Amino acid sequence: METQTVLEARNIIKNLGGNTVLRGVSIALNKGDIKVLIGPSGSGKSTLLQCLNLLHIPEGGSLLLDNKPVNFKNKSELYQLRQKVGMIFQEFNLFDHLSAKENVSISLRKVKKQGRKEAAKRAEIELQRVGLDDKMNLYPAQLSGGQKQRVSIARALAMDPEVLLLDEPTSALDPELISEVLVVIRDLAKNGMTMLMATHQISFSAALAHEFVFMEDGIITEHGSPKELLAENATSRTKDFCAKIAELTGEQA
Amino acid sequence: MSDFIPFITAQVIPGLNSGLIVSIKLIVPSAFLGLIIGVLSGTFRVYAPFPIRKISDAYVAIFRGTPLVVQIYFWYFALPYTSIGEFRIVMSAETCAIVGFSLCSGAYHSEYIRGGLLSIKSGQLLAGQALGMNPITAIRNIVLPQAFRNAFSGCSNEIIYLIKYSSIASIITINDITGMGRGIAKESWRNVETYLVVGIYYLALVTLANVILYRIEKKMEIPGFEKEQA
Ligand SMILES: Nc1ncnc2c1ncn2[C@@H]1O[C@H](COP(=O)(O)OP(=O)(O)OP(=O)(O)O)[C@@H](O)[C@H]1O
Ligand SMILES: [Mg+2]
Numbered sequence: 001m002e003t004q005t006v007l008e009a010r011n012i013i014k015n016l017g018g019n020t021v022l023r024g025v026s027i028a029l030n031k032g033d034i035k036v037l038i039g040p041s042g043s044g045k046s047t048l049l050q051c052l053n054l055l056h057i058p059e060g061g062s063l064l065l066d067n068k069p070v071n072f073k074n075k076s077e078l079y080q081l082r083q084k085v086g087m088i089f090q091e092f093n094l095f096d097h098l099s100a101k102e103n104v105s106i107s108l109r110k111v112k113k114q115g116r117k118e119a120a121k122r123a124e125i126e127l128q129r130v131g132l133d134d135k136m137n138l139y140p141a142q143l144s145g146g147q148k149q150r151v152s153i154a155r156a157l158a159m160d161p162e163v164l165l166l167d168e169p170t171s172a173l174d175p176e177l178i179s180e181v182l183v184v185i186r187d188l189a190k191n192g193m194t195m196l197m198a199t200h201q202i203s204f205s206a207a208l209a210h211e212f213v214f215m216e217d218g219i220i221t222e223h224g225s226p227k228e229l230l231a232e233n234a235t236s237r238t239k240d241f242c243a244k245i246a247e248l249t250g251e252q253a
Numbered sequence: 254m255s256d257f258i259p260f261i262t263a264q265v266i267p268g269l270n271s272g273l274i275v276s277i278k279l280i281v282p283s284a285f286l287g288l289i290i291g292v293l294s295g296t297f298r299v300y301a302p303f304p305i306r307k308i309s310d311a312y313v314a315i316f317r318g319t320p321l322v323v324q325i326y327f328w329y330f331a332l333p334y335t336s337i338g339e340f341r342i343v344m345s346a347e348t349c350a351i352v353g354f355s356l357c358s359g360a361y362h363s364e365y366i367r368g369g370l371l372s373i374k375s376g377q378l379l380a381g382q383a384l385g386m387n388p389i390t391a392i393r394n395i396v397l398p399q400a401f402r403n404a405f406s407g408c409s410n411e412i413i414y415l416i417k418y419s420s421i422a423s424i425i426t427i428n429d430i431t432g433m434g435r436g437i438a439k440e441s442w443r444n445v446e447t448y449l450v451v452g453i454y455y456l457a458l459v460t461l462a463n464v465i466l467y468r469i470e471k472k473m474e475i476p477g478f479e480k481e482q483a
Contacts, residue, residue: 097477155384159384
């Protein structure tokens with residue numbers, strides 16, 4: 001069977017505030033791939049994720065969706081790509097004036113031009129999928145952090161993305177709320193969703209990821225299966241880093 | 254003072270009622286136009302590209318920075334003498350008043366809307382764009398509805414002010430409540446009674462507007478956007 005590349009970045013360069021934050025990053029996601037981005041704070045993980053759905057336009061390099069290069073200068077290609085590349089933010093970024101259901105349906109209506117009914121129906125399905133059947137009509141101010149993040153996942157899934165990018169989806173959550181979000185992510189993985197996730201949840205992602213990608217100072221310095229990189233006898237930067245996180249969070253890596 | 258009641262019912266009230274209709278015909282369109290101008294210019298000042306942003310800034314600076322009386326005089330007395338080539342604008346007194354009030358209150362609304370927009374966390378705009386919305390769709394559907402809620406009490410106040418400063422229309426020959434009141438007072442030499450009733454008319458208008466605006470605010474209320482507890 002041929003592997004199908006969904007999203008590929010080649011040699012991405014990005015400058016922010018006079019600094020080169022990404023210095024030539026290449027990464028490819030095949031269908032069903034689950035890759036995890038790790039690395040120290042400021043290494044460029046968020047910037048890379050935002051470049052991958054062109055919330056940041058890279059200064060150099062190219063981006064291919066389904067093997068077709070994307071023209072950064074073409075606005076409609078940009079909006080097309082963003083529909084197909086879902087994004088989950090650390091801070092949820094729910095629309096505060098809309099109920100959970102409306103948060104999910106608004107982009108179906110305004111971007112995919114679906115009718116009110118059709119969009120509402122789809123929103124219900126996606127909210128059920130993340131276990132929020134009974135919270136559909138609540139507003140963000142009435143939801144817990146974990147529930148908000150699940151709404152934001154439902155919102156992204158409703159657009160039928162080919163890839164989901166997750167930027168530390170559990171970092172803003174109280175510890176007791178983390179697992180409800182991880183359960184949803186694990187379900188997505190089970191269903192074959194292609195994902196790239198920045199996270200500090202090492203043991204969770206080691207069990208899930210096909211590949212760990214270690215970033216430092218704007219480049220990828222190591223990548224490989226979590227098994228290799230974290231093996232007993234391995235000497236990897238990734239392993240050192242994970243050990244440090246484990247020490248800080250008390251987690252068993 | 255003995256014939257107070259007959260004077261009021263026979264002369265003041267009929268006169269002021271016809272003035273009331275004129276006032277309402279100035280206030281209602283000015284309130285709507287002003288709000289539309291305010292929302293547009295407030296949004297331009299935050300999100301529009303440089304030249305449009307600067308033009309909107311200049312608009313607000315000019316209309317907040319000059320007396321409304323001077324603005325109204327300009328539209329009514331000065332504009333007819335200004336021509337661009339063959340082109341010359343002459344507006345009726347009522348149109349001048351509506352244009353003047355709309356532009357003036359638009360400038361104030363613009364301030365509230367701008368503040369409301371700046372108070373929205375930028376992450377929501379980013380999330381909208383991440384879902385494939387273009388910036389205009391995201392601003393219109395995500396940011397503006399929230400900014401409008403945040404700005405609403407300021408905008409309400411501006412509409413209340415508008416009701417009161419609509420009395421300035423009387424200086425360009427318009428027989429609104431104030432204009433009619435002045436006529437009645439002059440003819441009858443009974444200033445006290447007349448202007449007392451004129452005041453009551455405005456008080457009634459403001460009270461009515463307050464009730465309507467409060468209803469609208471209640472209708473738009475959403476958890477997380479409640480008015481801050483005083
Ligand atoms: N808008 C910006 N303007 C200037 N510099 C920026 C901007 N955004 C990010 N940076 C810089 O780019 C670098 C990479 O930031 P980025 O947020 O991608 O790191 P990160 O790996 O996601 O870190 P963290 O783990 O803390 O989230 C940092 O040095 C940061 O200071
Ligand atoms: Mg980050």
